Amino acid sequence: MTIQSVQSFAAGQWLAPDSGARPIESALTGRVIAEAGRSHLDAGVLLEHAKTAGGPTLRDMTFHDRARMVKALATYLSQHKQALYDLSYHTGGTLSDHKIDIDGGISTMFVIASKGRREMPDARVYIDGDVEYLSRDGSFLGQHICTPLQGVAVHINAFNFPVWGMLEKLAPTLLAGVPAIVKPATATCYVTEACVRLMLESGLLPQGALQFVAGGLGDMLDLLGPQDIVSFTGSAETALKLRGRANILENSVRFVAEQDSLNASVLGPDAKPETPEFSIFIKEVCQEITVKAGQKCTAVRRVFVPDSLLDAVVHALKQRLSEVVIGDPNLHTTGMGALVSASQKHDVLDKVSQISAEAERVFGDPNGFEISGDDVQDGAFLPPMLFHCADPDAARNVHDVEAFGPVSTIMGYRDLDHAIALLNRGKGSLVASVITRDTDVARQLALGSAAWHGRLYFNNRDSKDAATGHGSPLPHMVHGGPGRAGGGEELGGVRGVLHYMQRTAIQGSPDIVSAIAGTWTDGSREITEDTHPFTRTFEVLKVGETLHSDSRTVTLDDIETFARFTGDTFYAHMDEDAAAANPFFPGRVAHGYLLLSFAAGLFVQPDPGPVLANTGLDRLRFMKPVVPGDSIQVRLTVKQKTKRNDEYGEVRWDVRLSNQDNETVATYDLLTMNAYAASS
Known part of the structure; x- marks a missing residue:
């Protein structure tokens, strides 16, 4: 089998891996399919190229120019996405998983481009808020404006979404007028490289606007300055190491983090087994356990249900999970594929052992399950696993340890106050969902827990046909969360663009303010x-x-x-x-x-x-x-x-x-x- 050499794109040149390359295994067979990385990366060359070539060209464009560019890129990728599908099977995902990653990323680009055209001016300055009148006679005014950072955005992405993870950061970065250096996780970087090649081959990007690093960044983070920004997705442990580097702290380098979190789903007390809400809950929890084999930063890790409904929920979840076919994602009958690698499988099993100290496994035996398909028995497969914690108040691991795979723990709650307390034990999450039709239940849970969650997702019979799902970050809404989830925000329409811009207060006469802001102000000439x-x-x-x-x-x-x-x-x-x-x-x-x-x-x-x-x-x-x-x-x-x-x-x-x-x-x-x- 030919081993693919995943190359880096630096200062306008593709660089092949060298003696410092790491092997990449197929999630399906365990065999080496690619290699990536270099023993030395001249990070200063990449940064200089971005700042001298990419940055000035992007900043010379208006927001609408950049929005049209992002839309054209999305259109080009949409026309060539089949190649990305074909390559993605080695990551372990099914076609449905690939569509979430690839189609989701392309769709995000379209939305961000649209918002750029509709909500931002055809100009180089973004006006933030209304004019402030700083004098009685109106001769001295204040206005907040946003302009692009004059540095580089370094995107460090996780393995689970090699396309969406890149595009959801890249679209607002380009719209802001900032060049990007993309560094994906090595395990799936071959898919990201293919996507980067498509964008570069389109001819739509200015030179220096996009560079790509397969493997390590070298000393790049130690060379960043006050105008640069790091946007990170990954584990809380890695984020802490990166954002704590002396150079990042000394230069106040912006660091946007989207980290792992113990996301949860709550079944409202009104959602009895005979209600549509009960069925919605069972369906969504099972989806979050099995989609991408549970390898989603937004997956449901904790499941909270009323004590009186605990047995009914466990029975229903076990029944639905038992219908999931595990195996080769190339087969149309497969419902759940493999984890991304053998090392990831071992990590999940290690976390499962910690959860097992406080919870009983009620479904899914990792030592005895069936894998469908030929030549995949050595792949990184695990069954969906459901645990029950009988004493969630005394437990710690179920609220602290995330098994980043098809694993979830169900717990009972006495009343809504108890549910809120348990929900917030995760110390900050990207998303929590509540399935209820009772508006008082929704309001009480929102007031009690919103401060601990980046997104609250409510669903019931009235919204089920339009709802996008617990685990689906949307480009219109912020994606991030407090505390353990990283304390950052991405997406959110124009909000995501502003992360890559500097807000500045300008003060002066109406004519001065109008000239800078590009909009007429009362009192101007x-x-x-x-x-x-x-x-x-x-x-x-x-x-x-x-x-x-x-x-x-x-x-x-x-x-x-x-x-x-x-x-x-x-x-x-x-x-x-x-x-x-x-x-x-x-x-x-x-x-x-x-x-x-x-x-x-x-x-x-x-x-x-x-x-x-x-x-x-x-x-x-x-x-x-x-x-x-x-x-x-x-x-x-x-x-x-x-x-x-x-x-x-x-x-x-x-x-x-x-x-x-x-x-x-x-x-x-x-x-x-x-x-x-x-x-x-």
Whole structure:
């Protein structure tokens, strides 16, 4: 059999393994299938290449440029993913497992790219929060902005997800504008290498944006500086060693950790055996024990059920687990494949012996189980194992020791307070799930345990068809957890991108703040043109371009006509005495939405032109009531421009309505889609 040489990609060159290479065994046969690693890695060359080639090019792109790049990468990988499936069988997983890893990683890239286009500006600066007015007259302002770190992101990934583990970190890193050096676990790095080759062959990545290390990092962590970041996934023991290095501490190098944790699932007291919730619970717990052979950082390690339902749950879990076929994942009948390696199997068995000191094994004999398939009897297979701990309050190992395989321990609880106490004994987890339809149960468990968990997943008959599962981190939601789980967060949409950026408070005049942030701020210089802004195409409009409208007097007849026409006859508009008795109104006042309608009439240019559609308004505030006889005027200013495609872009307008005394009566952001010259 040919042994694959897994190469590193450093400073634009592929480097073959040398005398320092480590052998990699197939999880299915135990035979050596690859080798990876080098006796020496010039880490300084990789870091310098990333900082001088990759970083400047990425930072010169806008968020939308980077988002389009990430989307194109995901599309390219999706078109070539079969090669990754084929290679992944040697990791021990089934096709379903591979899809979680490969399809899940690609899907994460698509989501992050979409959020980059929708929630971030077509600019190089991300605005964090609202403008802070630091002076009474508005001449001195504050604004928080985020800009890319000017260093390198070093990604250290675990063996269980060789593709998803890389892509879920890489997508937000690239979107932030930071180059990455990827170092996967050696046991499955051959799959990661294949994925990296595809991305590089696509031609979509700037030089230096992505480098790959198969094997050890050498002294790279000792060369990092304050602008660099380490994103780690793996064991708590390894994370402690890495984040405790002197150079990491001395330079305050950012260290984001996603570590192992004793995740748990709780069956609510309302979920009796005859309910749909009971069936959902049994199904999800069994999935979490067997998917990826239990080698997931989010897998259920502890199972908490009401004391009265303990026997029923154990019986149901044993019945379902007994139906799982263990063996060669290439066979379509196989339900659970192998662990990643013989060493991982030995580690799991060692942890099982520690759990056995406090809990009775009620299912799964590691010394006597059937393995389906030919030529796989020497593979790293284990059966799903279920333990029962009769005294969870006195036990320690079941709350402290994680067997990173198809192993879980079931425990009974007396009441919800007891369940919460047991749940939190894990000292911090990535996820805890609760299967209940009782909203009071859900609320009590959330209030009592949310502080100890990065994610709380609730499911019942109402959400089961749409729910994604206890063990599925989603790119929209944060992935991480407190305490033992590492204290970090990944994903979470734009939140994950901001890990690779620096938040800076800027202070200055409105013009200075606007120039840096790329968005017009109240008090900034206004630009006046001879033509109406609605007649000007997207690329011609300037941020700060302003129209001051004529004024219009609001009459009592206007108010009554609007009330009759819309049916909004609220007393503040129709009853003088009742309105005057209200502390907010001097008497009858104009409808807020009447003012919006009049405002549109004052600033709209009615002829066909570049404005294609009004897509909504944000941040509407009514500041001061308008009474009959008052007049209103509009100031309309181009606040921000965001390109959407080659035909049109979104214009965000700052709208201010003022009365005859120049007092602000309403403000809002108007959103329109405006065409480019070629399409208008």
